[in-house]
Structures are given as C-alpha cells and as structure tokens.
Amino acid sequence: MGGQTGGVNMDINKTEFDLLRKHIYSMCGLIIGEGKEYLIEHRLKYLFKEKGCKSWLDFYHTLLKEGNFFKEEVISAISTHETSFFRDYHPFDSIRKKVLPRLVQNKKSNKQIRIWCAAASTGQEPYTLSMIVHDLIESVGFRTLKHDDFSIVATDISGNVLEKAQEGLFSEREFSRGLPDKYTKYFSQEGKQWKVSPSIRSIVSFQKLNLLESFRMLGQFDFVLCRNVLIYFDDKTKLDIVHRIHSLLPEDGYLLLGATESLAGQTDRFVSEHEGTSVLYRKQSCFSSTGKKTTPVEFQKCD
Incomplete structure (x- = not known):
C-alpha cells in the first residue's frame, strides 16, 4: 500500500x-x-x-x-509483457517439426506463407519464428524456399513495447534467457546489448492492434499464434476473438494458444492435434453435420 x-x-x-x-x-x-x-x-x-x-x-x-x-x-x-525467446520451447519444436513443413507442403506457387503473432510484446516470439523459418530454409529438402516466401505479422496493443520490438535490441539477460546456442548466430553484439540480424528482421513486420477491434484488415493467415493473452479476457471476449481468428485461416490452418490456455475438448470450429506436449488447433470449415453453428466450446485455464 x-x-x-x-x-x-x-x-x-x-x-x-x-x-x-x-x-x-x-x-x-x-x-x-x-x-x-x-x-x-x-x-x-x-x-x-x-x-x-x-x-x-x-x-x-x-x-x-x-x-x-x-x-x-x-x-x-x-498489461503483462512477460516473454522470452523460445518461451516454453516445446510449442516451437512442434512448429519446426509439424506446422511449418505442412504449410510448405500445402503452399501454392507465388503465395506467401503468412504467420500472425497476435501478442508480440517486445518481439521475442516473432523473431523466434523467423529464426526457425531460416533454419528450415537452410535444411535439406527445403532449399527451394526463399526468405520472402514467408511473412510474419507481429501485433500488440502497446505501442511502447512494439517500439522496442522493432528495434530488435536485447539486453544480455533477454538474449541469454531461453535462446539455444545454435541460434546465437542470428545476433551481433553492440556494447552490452544484442541486435537481431537484418535477415531475421526482414520477414517480420510490426503493427499496433487491440484484439477487441476488427483485425480483418490484416488479411488471411496460414498460422496464428495467440499465446498467453486470452487468459486475461472473459469467456465471451475469448470466444469472439477465437471465432474471428477462425475466419482469417484457410481450411486446415493452425492456431496455437499458450501453455496455460485450452479450448476444452473438440470444438465445432477447431479440432485439437497433440504434438508431443503441445496442442495445436486446426481449423474446421464445417461446424456440424447440420451445417449450423452449435454452442461454442467453453474455455478453461489449465493448472
């Protein structure tokens, strides 16, 4: 007090x-x-x-x-802006092993793979995704891909944290927290801070956005990350946001929530897929056999 x-x-x-x-x-x-x-x-x-x-x-x-x-x-x-590179790690392993290869497999020629980080905070999450994308491009079997085959849109409600994110400059503590050694090659040291390389920043764009407002102007996405933000909303608002995300995804597009967030059971609009310890939600175009929207799934916060 x-x-x-x-x-x-x-x-x-x-x-x-x-x-x-x-x-x-x-x-x-x-x-x-x-x-x-x-x-x-x-x-x-x-x-x-x-x-x-x-x-x-x-x-x-x-x-x-x-x-x-x-x-x-x-x-x-x-607002809570808690974040780190490769936060919770396992979801990013699932992205690397399952989500990105599947998106690449389904990719149409001359069409970008578009990813949205809906709560980007100071930038660690979108930059983590960009590093994974770069690793994928360099791996055997994916070398026909180019960096500009991917686009990562990162949004947050706070203009202050987005300014820091766009700068791509991180303290020693932020740099070392959660970042595997193999990815340090994507940074250069500037005094006591670490700068994200231009190649990683090149496919990431930042935009201020309140999730309560319309986000249709962002366009369509193949994969949406909305991690560790829905737990701060009431159930009605959560459902509204998730349903609007659903409308931006193609059939079989993916949604990833935070480790303490869950869509309870199998929903009319998404089907859950377990990948290791992570849960991915894949878009369902048909909500029910009758073609009518049934009662939306309730949200639960995991222990």
Whole structure:
C-alpha cells in the first residue's frame, strides 16, 4: 500500500478500484479480478505520480479526460509483457517439426506463407519464428524456399513495447534467457546489448492492434499464434476473438494458444492435434453435420 503523504492518498479504496478496473476493461478487455488492488497500485503508480494525482479517484477522472496517448500508457503499464525467446520451447519444436513443413507442403506457387503473432510484446516470439523459418530454409529438402516466401505479422496493443520490438535490441539477460546456442548466430553484439540480424528482421513486420477491434484488415493467415493473452479476457471476449481468428485461416490452418490456455475438448470450429506436449488447433470449415453453428466450446485455464 502506498499510504498518504502530503495530501496525496495512494491507497486505493473499493469504489476507486471498481471504477478503474471497469474502465480498463472497456478500453482493452483485460479483466482485473477482485482483490487485485495491488496490481493497479503497483503498475500504475508512476503514472499516478507523473500526473500529480491526489487520489485514485483523481487518477480515474484524469484517465477519462486525457487523450489516447495516456490511455495507451495505462494499458501498456497494466498489461503483462512477460516473454522470452523460445518461451516454453516445446510449442516451437512442434512448429519446426509439424506446422511449418505442412504449410510448405500445402503452399501454392507465388503465395506467401503468412504467420500472425497476435501478442508480440517486445518481439521475442516473432523473431523466434523467423529464426526457425531460416533454419528450415537452410535444411535439406527445403532449399527451394526463399526468405520472402514467408511473412510474419507481429501485433500488440502497446505501442511502447512494439517500439522496442522493432528495434530488435536485447539486453544480455533477454538474449541469454531461453535462446539455444545454435541460434546465437542470428545476433551481433553492440556494447552490452544484442541486435537481431537484418535477415531475421526482414520477414517480420510490426503493427499496433487491440484484439477487441476488427483485425480483418490484416488479411488471411496460414498460422496464428495467440499465446498467453486470452487468459486475461472473459469467456465471451475469448470466444469472439477465437471465432474471428477462425475466419482469417484457410481450411486446415493452425492456431496455437499458450501453455496455460485450452479450448476444452473438440470444438465445432477447431479440432485439437497433440504434438508431443503441445496442442495445436486446426481449423474446421464445417461446424456440424447440420451445417449450423452449435454452442461454442467453453474455455478453461489449465493448472
């Protein structure tokens, strides 16, 4: 708790907490559960001080009056941007062994294989994918492929983290965390930091996007990664996002969720495929034998 100093009260009360969490939900769909007052106090504290607020009610009214830039700062601060290269590792092994070879096999001439990272954060996930793609191109049996046969679109709700992602510059800790030795060849050292090579960055593009809003303008994708983000939405919002992703995929296109996220059982719109310890969701074009959409699958958070 922040306490009260010089007429400034940094302890959030129940009324202030409810006002702020409901407004944050309306802005970006993120759910801040009961008893999570500490999240607002801790993550928004520097913005509270920066704006010279006297209370969290004052902060709430400031948020209502301020423009989009401040709202984006609040969303970025309250969101979780935890990420690393090859996070959880096993899903990327499945991508390398199953998803990419199948996409290449089904590839039509003169058509790019398009991949979407829907919660790119500071860029480790899309750059991981690009490294896997480059390895695939260099392997026996895939040498007819070129780098520009692939396109990776990386989006995030936070413009701040996307700026860092586009820069492609990582600290020693970020560089060493999760990155297998064989992939260090795709980086060059710049002082105490590590820069992603131009060849890896060349097939990755970044774009600011709120998943609550339409994303049809992104076009169609063969493979979508929406990892470790749906757990922060309510069930109705999760289903809406997943169904809209479904509409962007071709028949037999793939969706990959995070390790703690699951579509419970076999759905009308996706069928689950187990690859090692990972679960991939493949698009089903026909939702039911009657041709009607049945009740959508419920989401569950795994233990």
